[in-house]
Amino acid sequence: MAIPVISAVDVSKSFGTHKVLDNVSLDVSRGEVVCMLGRSGSGKTTLLRCLNMLERPDSGAVFLNGELMGFLQKGGRLHELAARAEARQRRRLGMVFQQFNLFPHMTAAENIYEAPVHVLGRDKAEALEQAHALLARVGLKDKAAAFPEALSGGQQQRVAIARALAMGPEALLFDEPTSALDPEMVSEVLQVIRSLVEEGRTIVIVTHEIGFAREVCDRFVFMESGRIVEEGSPDVLISGGYHSATQEFMSKVL
Numbered sequence: 001m002a003i004p005v006i007s008a009v010d011v012s013k014s015f016g017t018h019k020v021l022d023n024v025s026l027d028v029s030r031g032e033v034v035c036m037l038g039r040s041g042s043g044k045t046t047l048l049r050c051l052n053m054l055e056r057p058d059s060g061a062v063f064l065n066g067e068l069m070g071f072l073q074k075g076g077r078l079h080e081l082a083a084r085a086e087a088r089q090r091r092r093l094g095m096v097f098q099q100f101n102l103f104p105h106m107t108a109a110e111n112i113y114e115a116p117v118h119v120l121g122r123d124k125a126e127a128l129e130q131a132h133a134l135l136a137r138v139g140l141k142d143k144a145a146a147f148p149e150a151l152s153g154g155q156q157q158r159v160a161i162a163r164a165l166a167m168g169p170e171a172l173l174f175d176e177p178t179s180a181l182d183p184e185m186v187s188e189v190l191q192v193i194r195s196l197v198e199e200g201r202t203i204v205i206v207t208h209e210i211g212f213a214r215e216v217c218d219r220f221v222f223m224e225s226g227r228i229v230e231e232g233s234p235d236v237l238i239s240g241g242y243h244s245a246t247q248e249f250m251s252k253v254l
Contacts, residue, residue: 072085
């Protein structure tokens, strides 16, 4: 059996006395597109952040292509990775956030080639050429010299997607990538994500764009109170699934 690209095993995470994730396990296969659904506060974003170690789980483990994330196993014990080693692991997972998080003092092209040059050590001319190619890929060929303040929200999010792709990630994580956009800008970002799906990318996405998710996702995962309470095909969960929490959620969002 093929090793999952992403595997979370009994992951738990608390903030103070509030348990946000409660023994969550999830496998994502190569080329699979998984949509995580659930009400606000159900743990979706925290799970994404634990998958790439932006948040370190309190217990449980996360694996990327079979490699333990955030820890080194030595002498039968687990040792936390140093910050630099953990950052090397993290860059293998591309993350696109709700807010675009672009550097305001950098152009679109500079936002994209900054990490390949300074983190991966790539030649600047080569990284710049890649940045231009990625901007063209997301429909922003003429925006290389534009600063974020001159771009619409949808354009900024497309730059953010190009920036994630520049690192050559093994999988992509999207945390409600259209939630901060005006309605007329949503479709341009969804089209870019659709093109990534068509390329066979491994993707985990948190979104309330149910119609879009139904088109592109292989599996829906529904979270409630920090747990995965149900998962299955988009058609099954959209029809209400089997769990009462899924049924209530779907009745409100459809």
